[in-house]
Amino acid sequence: MDAAAARALVDRRRREIAERLADVDRRLVEVRAARGDWTDEEHDPEGFALTHEWSQAAGSRARFEGVLRELDAAAARIDDGGYGVCVVCGRPIPDAQLELQPERTRCVACVDRRRR
Numbered sequence: 001m002d003a004a005a006a007r008a009l010v011d012r013r014r015r016e017i018a019e020r021l022a023d024v025d026r027r028l029v030e031v032r033a034a035r036g037d038w039t040d041e042e043h044d045p046e047g048f049a050l051t052h053e054w055s056q057a058a059g060s061r062a063r064f065e066g067v068l069r070e071l072d073a074a075a076a077r078i079d080d081g082g083y084g085v086c087v088v089c090g091r092p093i094p095d096a097q098l099e100l101q102p103e104r105t106r107c108v109a110c111v112d113r114r115r116r
């Protein structure tokens with residue numbers, strides 16, 4: 001994959017993640033507003049549901065922020081010429097894998113091996 005194609009992928013993914021992050025932020029604001037009325041969360045099922053939703057949205061937020069940081073690192077690797085090379089086995093990461101997840105630093109084979 002050439003640098004221009006890689007940059008386009010990273011940019012597209014960054015926009016996609018930024019949009020999702022904005023959605024999550026909107027949701028967090030809504031939940032915070034709704035939750036303001038429930039102080040007795042332990043005994044109020046609705047309050048509990050909102051708390052659960054809050055922690056899910058907060059978790060998504062942290063995940064998306066992590067992806068954005070990885071995308072920054074990916075953009076830096078494009079400039080260095082090290083983009084698209086698996087950090088574990090040193091082989092090129094197949095284009096199809098980069099298209100799905102341009103921030104990835106390991107090929108699918110190495111990620112699988114690590115999980116086992």
Ligand SMILES: [Zn+2]
Pocket residue numbers: 086087088089090091106107108109110111
């Ligand atoms: Zn690998």
